[in-house]
Amino acid sequence: MAKIGVFVCWCGSNIAETVDVKRAAETIAKIPGVVYSVDYKYMCSDPGQDMVKNAIKEYNLTGVVVASCSPRMHEKTFRKAASEAGLNPYMLEMANIREHCSWVHDNKEEATQKAIDLIRMMVEKVKRNKPLQNIKIPVTKKALVIGGGVTGIQAALDIAAGGIPVILLEREPSIGGHMSMLDETFPTLDCSQCILTPKMVEVAQNPLVTIMTYSELEKLEGFIGNFKATIKKKARHVNVEECTGCGTCWTKCPTKVTSEFEQGLGIRKAIYIPFPQAIPSRPVIDEANCMKFTQNRCGICAKICPKQCISYDDKEEFIEIEVGSIVVATGYDLMPTSAFGEYGYGKYPDVVTSLQFERMVCASGPTLGDLQRPSDKKKPKTVVFIQCVGSRDPEHHKAYCSKICCMYTAKQTMLYRHKVHDGNAYVFYIDIRSNGKNYEEFLRRAQEENKAQYIRGRVSMVYQDGPDLVVEGADTLTNSQVRIRADLVVLATAMVSPIGVKELAQKLGIGYDQHGFLTEAHPKLRPVESATAGIFLAGCAISPRDIPDSVSEASGAAAKVLGMLSKDELEKEGVVAIVRECSCTGCQNCIRVCPFTAIALKDIRDKAGNLIRQVANVNPGLCTGCGTCTPTCPSRSIDLQGFTDEEIFAEINAMAELH
Amino acid sequence: MKEIIEKAKELLSQGTVDLVIGYEQCGDKQCRPLFVQKPEEADKLVFNEFCVHNLATYLTRPEVKQTKRVAIVAKGCDIRAIVNLIIENQSTREHVYIIGMNCPGVVSGKAPNPTKPHTKCQTCKVRTPQMSDVTLGPTPPESIPMDKTITHPDVEELKKKTREEKWAFWREQLSKCIRCYACRQACPMCYCNRCIVDLNTPQWIDTRSNLRGNLDWNIVRAYHLSGRCIDCGECERVCPANIPLMLLNRTLQEEVKEKFDFESGYDLEACPPLTVFEKDDHENFIR
Known part of the structure; x- marks a missing residue:
């Protein structure tokens, strides 16, 4: 005979203001099987938990219902308490009378009735609950970091520092990401490459880190602690082991291609390394442009290579790796500038993006740091910077703020003045956001010492007039129209999620928002976790961030990985599917719908070993208890423990009989 | 329907299959399923417009599943059921020997007067059966093209x-x-x-x-x-x-x-x- 205890929480006034908790507790006490029913101000407090523990012992309770907040909040708390009092934790259920009741209603009478119904349903369920055991699963002590920018590099370094082997995956030919393209960085004006390349070298030299460049995730199977990733290694056509990076091949290659690394301002060859400090410093053949692939001629690089390490027949390879945890640090792209016709990007060569400007002033850039405007190589005397291009523009583009543009624009005005001492830098802005350590001071320096002239307002259009560009805009502080003749216009375009992130997120089974930015498990309290256990997030993959934020998140995600992989076994909830083999027909519906490939066919054989039939079989380690399989079974032969048909049916009946 | 009888006899006597499921006549305008285990029983096999039954339904019966291999007389439409049973892991292509029947259409309505043509036959895409191990019977009228969308x-x-x-x-x-x-x-x-x-x-x-x-x-x-x-x-x-x-x-x-x-x-x-x-x-x- 069931002996159920019911504990109705006031949650201060959160519940008690809208629900007559006393009446609820008294009404529930009359349900057959309920031997104890009580209300209390804060059930989650220590005294509240003690009430549960004491009642379990005193009344020998077989089941407990705590009527309070969402189980997402305190189910763990109360199940732990129940377990400490000797009750199987799965014999405790929560009735959510806060989020599902008091917070969404204002009529006290009706809310009280609903609360009673909700509790009654859980009482009927818990009467039919069965004790379950947690499942222990082994852990692969190895991590995968996706994205080899500064965020991914930092995450890989920190994970390796904890003694865990890491695979660092990068789809481009070299690690380094966007940071390797920058000139100097705010707010300290240290050279980006000077601070990044030591980290790149460190990660390359670390014996626990395996760097896989020019590679992408093809497929992910498995679950927390036991992922199996298939990596697609794109055909590099260069034997990385044999190659010494001598450079003979790309010096002699006759095919010139605009360089992605130089943002279209410089050229590279069809066999190339993206930049001198690339890691690995091994070239790659760009099949789309190499004449050997497009026209089946040339072949100079293979002939000339002193170590014969070029092979045009290389095919992409697929490599399977097993890892326990994954960090996704896929970074960002800039919004395609074709979207901004009014600023004349693409039409006028002297309208450039902020990233192009970085390359124009960078000592390692195509002009070796000599600032020349693209059209006629002239040193620009007047530069107009336009902020919020595509950002903070919900009508046309992105509603969000790209966060870093205010600061890098200020920095770029400084870099400009350092190159052109008598130059004029104008900045069109909407608001200025400089909320970081030393950011405001940095901005003041740009304005006061470097004489950047800030104009609050939007630019309506940019057009060419002779050799100059004319920028027309509004100054909303003086309420006047502004017209500036400029030599160069720099657009601070919005940061967007990179191409392919949605597909990657689908492979990983993690969420993303309407902009393609990855979704955190909780925006405040679990900011570096995805909703899928074992997969963590860091950096601009989540939303626009600057370098300090990205790097700290990388360390945060690494700490999460290390915490998880420090254990030999992970414990997971016992809420998993179970097959009734006697009635299973082996039709494979459940196998096909299972998003976690947790179900497989099992052979049933007679004593002589002859195959009689096949049935579905659940791997409890893989099963997440999502329940997708159960409704698809035509004969109801697969059930979810903890949410069995019988339990759910009892809940529905309890509600239906009342009305 | 000599060719069905001959085929069934051949399959059974050579030990290719140990059961043939087909049709036998019962009354003027009615047929019924026939289960043939010995070559000499095969003489009753027929195929005509009264062979309405979808015999594929017997493939999932334990007695049939236990056979080493089973032959089944199947119209194009019946083979669709066999295909589904294989997809759903209830049978295997190797276990079933399909005696496919070219079919001009069967009757609908109930005995003793099943005279009107069956609705499904008017929209049939498989009058010549697909995937059969052997196809018997005279060439049927042309089927509706596979890519045509049927609305009833x-x-x-x-x-x-x-x-x-x-x-x-x-x-x-x-x-x-x-x-x-x-x-x-x-x-x-x-x-x-x-x-x-x-x-x-x-x-x-x-x-x-x-x-x-x-x-x-x-x-x-x-x-x-x-x-x-x-x-x-x-x-x-x-x-x-x-x-x-x-x-x-x-x-x-x-x-x-x-x-x-x-x-x-x-x-x-x-x-x-x-x-x-x-x-x-x-x-x-x-x-």
């Missing part, structure tokens, strides 16, 4: 009704159900050894022959068949209450065709669309 006039009529009229229509039709489960027994796709209706902890479906239980049962069965029904019409043929079950099934199949561009039973590699998900599946049902 009775489904069109039903669609014209308002929601209330449809509800009233089905209430009236399904209230006639006496819960004999003949539909389930005849259906080649209903092979569960324990049907959901026989489940009593909990009992999702009321087993009494009242309107609620009848709606539950027939709607659940139709739903279980969506994307799987191969339009053989056996449920409707065996229904003693004359419920237009095929109207219900065809409506769902046309829906599946429209939503997923899928017709079941033609492709051994295809899975019932409601049991798979693809990234580019329609999501317009989420509102």
Whole structure:
């Protein structure tokens, strides 16, 4: 005979203001099987938990219902308490009378009735609950970091520092990401490459880190602690082991291609390394442009290579790796500038993006740091910077703020003045956001010492007039129209999620928002976790961030990985599917719908070993208890423990009989 | 039908199969299933327009499953059921020897006067059977092309009704159900050894022959068949209450065709669309 205890929480006034908790507790006490029913101000407090523990012992309770907040909040708390009092934790259920009741209603009478119904349903369920055991699963002590920018590099370094082997995956030919393209960085004006390349070298030299460049995730199977990733290694056509990076091949290659690394301002060859400090410093053949692939001629690089390490027949390879945890640090792209016709990007060569400007002033850039405007190589005397291009523009583009543009624009005005001492830098802005350590001071320096002239307002259009560009805009502080003749216009375009992130997120089974930015498990309290256990997030993959934020998140995600992989076994909830083999027909519906490939066919054989039939079989380690399989079974032969048909049916009946 | 008899004898005497499932004549205008285990019993085998039954339904019976290999006399439409059974892991292509019959069409209506042609034959895409191990019978009239979308006039009529009229229509039709489960027994796709209706902890479906239980049962069965029904019409043929079950099934199949561009039973590699998900599946049902 069931002996159920019911504990109705006031949650201060959160519940008690809208629900007559006393009446609820008294009404529930009359349900057959309920031997104890009580209300209390804060059930989650220590005294509240003690009430549960004491009642379990005193009344020998077989089941407990705590009527309070969402189980997402305190189910763990109360199940732990129940377990400490000797009750199987799965014999405790929560009735959510806060989020599902008091917070969404204002009529006290009706809310009280609903609360009673909700509790009654859980009482009927818990009467039919069965004790379950947690499942222990082994852990692969190895991590995968996706994205080899500064965020991914930092995450890989920190994970390796904890003694865990890491695979660092990068789809481009070299690690380094966007940071390797920058000139100097705010707010300290240290050279980006000077601070990044030591980290790149460190990660390359670390014996626990395996760097896989020019590679992408093809497929992910498995679950927390036991992922199996298939990596697609794109055909590099260069034997990385044999190659010494001598450079003979790309010096002699006759095919010139605009360089992605130089943002279209410089050229590279069809066999190339993206930049001198690339890691690995091994070239790659760009099949789309190499004449050997497009026209089946040339072949100079293979002939000339002193170590014969070029092979045009290389095919992409697929490599399977097993890892326990994954960090996704896929970074960002800039919004395609074709979207901004009014600023004349693409039409006028002297309208450039902020990233192009970085390359124009960078000592390692195509002009070796000599600032020349693209059209006629002239040193620009007047530069107009336009902020919020595509950002903070919900009508046309992105509603969000790209966060870093205010600061890098200020920095770029400084870099400009350092190159052109008598130059004029104008900045069109909407608001200025400089909320970081030393950011405001940095901005003041740009304005006061470097004489950047800030104009609050939007630019309506940019057009060419002779050799100059004319920028027309509004100054909303003086309420006047502004017209500036400029030599160069720099657009601070919005940061967007990179191409392919949605597909990657689908492979990983993690969420993303309407902009393609990855979704955190909780925006405040679990900011570096995805909703899928074992997969963590860091950096601009989540939303626009600057370098300090990205790097700290990388360390945060690494700490999460290390915490998880420090254990030999992970414990997971016992809420998993179970097959009734006697009635299973082996039709494979459940196998096909299972998003976690947790179900497989099992052979049933007679004593002589002859195959009689096949049935579905659940791997409890893989099963997440999502329940997708159960409704698809035509004969109801697969059930979810903890949410069995019988339990759910009892809940529905309890509600239906009342009305 | 000498060639069927000869083929059956050959298969049995050579030990290729240990059972042949076919048809025998019983009365002028009726045939019935025949199970042949010995070559000398094969003489009764026939094939004519009264061979309506979908014999594939027997493939999932334990007695048939236990055979080393079974031969089955199958029309093109019956082979669709065999295809589904293989996809759903209830049979294997190796276990079944398909004696495919070229088929000009079979009769509909019930004995003793089954005279009108069967509705399904008017839209048949497989008068020449696919995937058979041997094909017998004279060349039939040309089939409807595979890529043609079939719309049934009775489904069109039903669609014209308002929601209330449809509800009233089905209430009236399904209230006639006496819960004999003949539909389930005849259906080649209903092979569960324990049907959901026989489940009593909990009992999702009321087993009494009242309107609620009848709606539950027939709607659940139709739903279980969506994307799987191969339009053989056996449920409707065996229904003693004359419920237009095929109207219900065809409506769902046309829906599946429209939503997923899928017709079941033609492709051994295809899975019932409601049991798979693809990234580019329609999501317009989420509102």
